Amino acid sequence: MVRKILVSIIILTLFIGASQAQEIEKGDVFIQNANVITITDGVKENTDVWVKDGIIHQIGNQLQVPRDVPVIDASGKFLMPGIIDAHSHVALGAINEASSPITAEVKMEDVIDPFDIGIYRALAGGTTISHAMHGSANAIGGQNITLKHRYGTFNPGELVMEEAPRTIKFALGENPTRVHGRGKNLQPRSRMGVEAVIRNGFEEALQYKETWEAWNKVKDQKNNRQVPPTFNSRLETLLDILDGEIIIHCHSYRADEIYMLIQVCQDYGIDKIVFSHVNEGFKVAPELAKYTMGASVFSDWWAYKFEVYYSTAYNAAILTKNGVITSINSDSAELIRHLYHEAAKTQRYGGLSDEEALALITINPARQLGIDQWVGSIEEGKQADLVLFDKHPLSIYAIPQMTWVDGIKYFDREEDKTDQRLKVDPEETLEPMFLHADHINCMSDVDFYFTGFGRNLFEHNH
């Protein structure tokens, strides 16, 4: 019996993620004569890239064209690695489980929506991977999921990038204090409260660990008088963070709270943390460089609420120059379609080189998601997530022409149809058209119950 329980708990942990494991479709393609922006090894002119079984097989000049492989004439065009968005909410059926200040147990993997047209639109903007995140309502939110944009599948599991490590959402500042503190009169009500919630969570997890260790020690002994403890996947997840199995991606704005969480992580021996938004990151750039896996920022979004007034479009450049692994994210189903524009802004504001600017949307987010050994640059042996632009992607005139994931072409501007929906409502005569669509964002699914006051005070996005 005891074994049964253990086994079932092990099965529980094993099955998560593995249960919907599928045979992912992989493709072959030969892209000829492109300007290949490798990101990690400069720009290679008039170069061929041969993709075999979803993997970049060979990069070189005048390679022999393999048989039975589709050839793409990329003369004069620019091939770069698929864009990676380290902070997105595309393809999710729910964003916030805003009902508790800590919801580490919930998994975005459970609510993937493969029918979201946003996936296709992201592909049309060259984005091949997005980090589908829990929202920012809770101090410790849910477990995120890294998605590959394999648009066309009906199986949510097939969008999951199986190789990607686990990540979790944390959130500091106004959002969690508003939702729980002002909305429900719970902790956290202030920035101090946010820190306390996180520290208490870790402490509780450590006590939980002790309880289980004590139980596991005696449960098989004769004359054991202890009774089984309660299982708690919330605390199990917090323990996994403490064990370094999960990368924290923390919604944050102000320098003080960023530094606070760095200290909390130091206290608990956590080194896998990425800060998201980080509008005041430029103030603590050396600390971010030294203690974290970097910062994922907006190019130029700020002033949508009090805590984001002190901001600058130079943020990404300052962070980069200070050695922080920096990425630019979308946090928006619209912005995800032109992250290359967002990256280009760092050349105007901060004068980053082409390579530095493009790293912000490729290899750097890959490093922050723990997937840089598979994606984020064009290298032999890496997964063939690629995008072909007609002009240099940092040009304002550049338009993505084709996008591949695992060597399969999921977007081709030539073949783009008016209606790219995967699924159609059988009762719908014509989908209503909205001039203004509500963007899915960090605070989606945060009900009135959890805000405590009118939405007019609540119309910011991040």
Added chain:
Amino acid sequence: MNFKDLLIPISVSCLFLFILVTQPLFGQSDRNGERRLGSSYVITNTTLIPSPGEILQNQHILFEEGIITAVGKDIPLPAEAQEINGDSLFVYAGFIDMANKTGVVEPTLPEKPEGFDPSKPMPEIAGIHPHFNVTEYYQQSNPHDKAWRKLGFTLAQKLPLGKGMLPGTSALVIYGQEGKNNLIAEHQSIYFKFSTVGGVYPNTNLGVMATWRDLIQNARLYKKHQEMYAANRNISRLEKKPVLEALIPVINGDMPVLLEISDELDIRRALKMKDENQFRLILTGINEGDKLIPLLKEKEVGAVLTLNLPEDPSSEIPSGEKSEDFENRMDRTREAYKQSLALAGKYEVAGIPFALTTKHLPRGDFFKNLQLMVENGLSKEGALAALTVNAAKLLGIDDRTGTISEGKMANLLIMTDTLFTEGATIQMVVSDGYVFDYSEKPGKVSKGETTWEYEAETQGGKSTGTWKINQSEGKWTGTITYEDPQGQGMKTSSIEDAVITEEKMQFSFTVSVGSDKLDVEVSGNLSGRKFTGDMKIIGYGTFPVKAVKKDKPEKSNG
């Protein structure tokens, strides 16, 4: 509310009411199965469809005390058995409804305490009450079940109500005689749905999935503690946790989870739940997701499709000039609609013995939607199986009902023709051995009869009387009463040449005055329950006439 305790006063008063109100209206028909002279019946010389695809002629079916005791051509027919002449009738097994909620009321949940913390609600407030038993909330005497019985349903799986993810356990009830305890089985499955109470944890599918995982793990630990305590009193006692206790039969594989879904992503979630924590799974409310059919078959998941089909999108196309994009989108919508209708047929082809649920289905759409499934790929046998034997198997009662053979419950549907023949009507429904007669005898007041009270302004002053109008076999017939012009009280004439549409009504009749005959024509407009028009007495003149439709037809003297 607890029908296990048989609320005698309510039942008796209802019975009384029905005798008062209903009985006189329907002549020999016995819609409520009350006038039972004995419990032994025989349906003679009938066409029997004992199970889908089988058809037997000239059969006798004997049932006694609610059990079918003999079926065949040459069976002894006891003298005391009342005969139902089955000649020209067709006998099917009574229908079984899955995941039905009619007659069930929502439980009253505890008040939120002062200083309530929505992140840690007590389970009941969070909609987590798998220990609730639907029988505590089921009102056996409700008009819906009777109306469904009239459509052929004899047995239903009743679902508990609740806004959250685990409303309770389902039960099986027979739509039998009122006043009897008609419970067949309780704690029959755990009902799960992807929904939340709102405002507390869990609030979205994210929290629902996580909560389920923890509940299952903790039910296992609770069971472990239970076993330890049973073997050894020297440990701390088991604090009773009704929620976990209710889930033990699920982890033991003794009780299925009836999981309601609303789209194919819900099905994916349900399959994930099953993969993570093996349990018996029956999905209900299936409305889409043909791609998942092989997976459901492989994983041996029970399937209950919804009869609540989408509305035809072609019926609501806006007027005006359409662009090519519009037409293309419309085509895709129509294709999706067709796909919805074809889903049942695909399940059949795949060899999944699915059942059907009427949940959310307007009663009037039942046969129409069944027919749509048949027109779009489901075989007639498949449709019948879904409503009978497949449901019985999913519910684990196929040894008792779902087909017609000796030893089965006397749950029968008796029709004037085969199930999908146009114009076929339900003659009788036998449920638990009680006969509910829905037949319309000729000469008796029919279901379609309407009674009108009219008032005409003639030269001789006001003239009043009634019209009774019937429709039988597509023809309108009826009678009119009027004051005898010769002062001999009220007279009656038959209505001729009646034409009635939604907006207009006209007919003629003849009045005898001595040896003369007056021909009278009535015509005018209908608006709701009101008629306004003219009465033309040929040769005499035209007079205005008004009439109002009465609620109930009067008792017929015939």
